[in-house]
Amino acid sequence: MSAAADHASDAASPRPAPTGQEGSQPLFRERLLPGIGSWILAVTLGGVLGLVLVPLDLTVAIMVAIVAILIALVLAVQYSPVLEVSDGQFRLGRARIDVALLGEPRVLTGEDWRLVIGQEFEPLAHYCVRVWAPSGIRVEVLDEEDPTTAWVASSRRPEDLALALRTAQRSG
Template sequence: MSDAVDDPAVRHRERLWPSPGVWCTAPALGLLSGLALAVVVPPWAALTTAVAVTAAALVALARTSAIVEVSAASLRAGRARIPLTALGRVAVLDAERMRALRGVDADARAYLCQRGWLRRGVVVEVVDPTDPTPYWLLSSRQPERLAAAVRSTPGEPFEGFEDGWSR
């Protein structure tokens, strides 16, 4: 889901909100906490704990929902930011390739801004020779739009890449 953006320099912006199933874990966690305490504390204390745990879980889910944004000058994913001039090839990933880059095909030096509840995403090559990060792996609900926003950066075109890279 994209967030509304008034800044014309922003080409793409989305918040990686949890899926409905993940949101449902917060009340479940609160309920289980309250039930666990119900046998040793008064009912009001168990209920208070259940409400507090639910509220804390909901706040934690909201606060940890990263923002992915492409502006005229940079790509921001979570707390990290990189200039667009430091980026190279970009590819939209299907669920299978995204899973592989999260696991068996992962490079430990890569920057990951991924959420398990989002199955698709984008991989963006980092071409800055001073940056040891080979690529950014970003989850997205709209990976085609995210890739298009990164691709619209000025610079030299890239041609003939294997492994699904495109620009």
């Protein structure tokens, strides 16, 4: 089964933890929050929604604007992808793959990172990239049945993510 095609939501398909690891903490977890532009957009949209209601009633318009801004901010956080290494799997957003099917993680910063997400872009790789993040990792997919060539992910802590992947691969 293709790792990128496994898009089951967390709540819809609970999977039991492997024996002896029930309740175990993830080796790595990072939520990729939106960039500053998305936060500004969320606040602006909420404010505009309130502004539209000003001719009806100023108090209602202010209340609607505040509620709309709060809802937009909560949704921005809630729908941000999570990078997680736990229970022998690497989760990138909603996609999951067993760490045993991955090669050696490569930490990328600076020019190397810009090249991987730019000129050296791989159409068959699974990407979860935030343009504001100055670093990330690239991990080759070793599963011959999976058409995905690699997983590429932005991270503020790429060294920690690579270490967590290596640790999970050794303990698996």
